[in-house]
Amino acid sequence: xxxxxxxxxxxxxxxxxxxxxxNGGAALPIAIDRTLLVKARVRRDGVVNVWSxxxxxxxxxDVAPGAVGGWAAYPxxxxxxxxxxxxxLGGADLVLESxxxxxxxxSSSAALTCGVALALDDLAGAELSRERLARIAQAAENDxxxxxxxxxxxxxxxxxxxxxxxxLDFAAPVPTAEHVPVRWSEAGxxxxxxxxxxxxxxxxxxxxxxxxxxxxxTEAAGVDRxxxxxxxxxxxxxxxxxxxxxxxxxxxxTRVRGAITALRRxxxxxxxxxxxxxxxxxxxxxxxxxxxxxxxxxxxxxCGALGARMTGGGFGGSVIALIxxxxxxxxxxxxxxxxxxxxxxxxxxxxxxxxxxAARLP
Numbered sequence: 001x002x003x004x005x006x007x008x009x010x011x012x013x014x015x016x017x018x019x020x021x022x023n024g025g026a027a028l029p030i031a032i033d034r035t036l037l038v039k040a041r042v043r044r045d046g047v048v049n050v051w052s053x054x055x056x057x058x059x060x061x062d063v064a065p066g067a068v069g070g071w072a073a074y075p076x077x078x079x080x081x082x083x084x085x086x087x088x089l090g091g092a093d094l095v096l097e098s099x100x101x102x103x104x105x106x107s108s109s110a111a112l113t114c115g116v117a118l119a120l121d122d123l124a125g126a127e128l129s130r131e132r133l134a135r136i137a138q139a140a141e142n143d144x145x146x147x148x149x150x151x152x153x154x155x156x157x158x159x160x161x162x163x164x165x166x167x168l169d170f171a172a173p174v175p176t177a178e179h180v181p182v183r184w185s186e187a188g189x190x191x192x193x194x195x196x197x198x199x200x201x202x203x204x205x206x207x208x209x210x211x212x213x214x215x216x217x218t219e220a221a222g223v224d225r226x227x228x229x230x231x232x233x234x235x236x237x238x239x240x241x242x243x244x245x246x247x248x249x250x251x252x253x254t255r256v257r258g259a260i261t262a263l264r265r266x267x268x269x270x271x272x273x274x275x276x277x278x279x280x281x282x283x284x285x286x287x288x289x290x291x292x293x294x295x296x297x298x299x300x301x302x303c304g305a306l307g308a309r310m311t312g313g314g315f316g317g318s319v320i321a322l323i324x325x326x327x328x329x330x331x332x333x334x335x336x337x338x339x340x341x342x343x344x345x346x347x348x349x350x351x352x353x354x355x356x357x358a359a360r361l362p
Contacts, residue, residue: 005122007038009115009358011100012107012156013193013320014311015165016278017256019286021150023214023249024225026169026256029152030182031160032193032352036098036111040119043091050075050116052096061089065144074109077144078116081136087126094119101348103199105312109145110153111358113137118158118358130158130357131174148211151175160357167260171227180263182354187268190325190351194300194335196292197345198316206315210288214249217242227253248285252278272307272322279309279319288314295338296347297321303331325351 010031017027043049050057050072057072061079068076075094082089094116100108114137121128128136134154141147152168155175160166164179184191218226220242221233226249234250237243255274262271279297283289293310300308300321308321321331332349339347 002042004039004041005119006361007040007115007118007122007358008361009036009038009111009118010157010160010355011035011111012153012160013191013318013352014152014156015320016259016274016309017152017168017252018278018282018309018311018314019210019214019288020227020249020252020256021152021168021170021175022148022211023218023227024170025227025249025253026167026171027152028165028167028180028256028259029156029160030165030191030352030354031156031357032106033355034100034106034352035355036096036100036108036115038115038119039095039097040123041093042123043093045091047091048075048079048089048094049092050094050096053098061091071112073145074112074140075116077140078113078120078137080144081139082117082120082124082126084139085128085132085136087121087124087128089120089124092120092123101195101318103317104195105310105314105317106193106195107153107157107312109141109147110137110149110157113140114154114157114358118360122360131155134158148208156357158357160355162356163354165263165354171225180260182263183266184268184271184322185353187266188324189268189306189322190328191353192300192305192321192323192328192331192349192351193311194296194319194321194331195348195350196296196316196318197339197347198290198292206288207313210245210286213242213245217246217249221246244285244287248281251281251285255281268306268322272305275307275309275320275322276301282310282314286314290314290316292316292339292344292347293319296335299334299338300331303327303334305331
């Protein structure tokens with residue numbers, strides 16, 4: 001019997017810098033202690049079997065584009081992207097066990113694609129770099145699933161460090177990564193995640209539409225990447241929709257710098273201000289929020305959070321709040337009552353810590 005190897009892969013929370021990776025800007029994610037466990041074993045018959053809560057899928061290592069649908073398209077896309085990168089695969093058995101909510105904006109899909117890429121790379125002995133595996137995981141989502149994601153999620157999942165945020169700068173074709181210490185626990189604070197239960201599906205087109213709008217704004221402004229647009233360039237845009245999208249990118253870039261400064265100084269009031277302003281921009285200029293997210297932000301702030309914002313691609317998902325631990329139960333109780341009154345799904349409120357990136361377990 002071949003050895004079963006295990007990989008633990010985190011989800012991620014983006015503290016700030018939403019929708020900047022695909023615009024050549026910066027982001028500040030952390031990996032979180034909600035994880036995907038990948039158990040992997042070599043096969044030699046050219047077959048890949050995958051088991052998860054979604055059931056079982058089976059396909060060949062020579063799987064054709066679009067031949068596998070649903071959740072299994074993600075591992076199938078990884079197989080195709082690895083083979084395109086020259087990795088020889090003989091087959092594998094994969095078991096996936098996750099505590100990352102699906103559709104909550106916490107990168108369950110990046111954990112899945114990165115975890116499968118790591119496991120298959122390990123079984124094949126290919127020893128690709130983490131950066132290369134991030135691009136393979138991205139290609140699986142872009143080409144097989146049809147979601148034009150940037151690289152922020154994959155880099156966060158693969159390169160994060162415990163107790164740190166990851167400052168990613170996407171100004172160059174190869175992003176740069178810098179680890180920034182996170183010490184809010186020393187100040188008696190925690191990061192709460194509010195999974196609103198409003199499920200987003202980036203395959204439904206909203207994410208792709210925002211990317212297309214940003215591309216149009218970039219062209220109209222005459223810049224190489226939208227993150228470099230200045231105030232003069234912003235004001236020169238005639239289209240009010242494109243101006244709003246560009247305004248988010250311009251102001252969010254400033255907020256990322258402010259958040260990094262706040263983390264380094266331990267200025268938690270400033271960090272909270274940046275978080276809330278980011279949500280307002282995503283709501284009013286980028287139009288990716290929804291009533292459930294707005295209510296969660298408002299409730300967290302009312303309960304004493306220093307700042308709160310939606311996290312992830314938007315159109316549903318989760319909110320993060322920088323808050324004292326003893327106030328989390330109050331947020332939960334108020335939101336549960338508010339959701340029940342509106343006949344919305346019950347929210348899930350929990351705390352997270354900056355966790356390490358993906359790693360093979362002993």
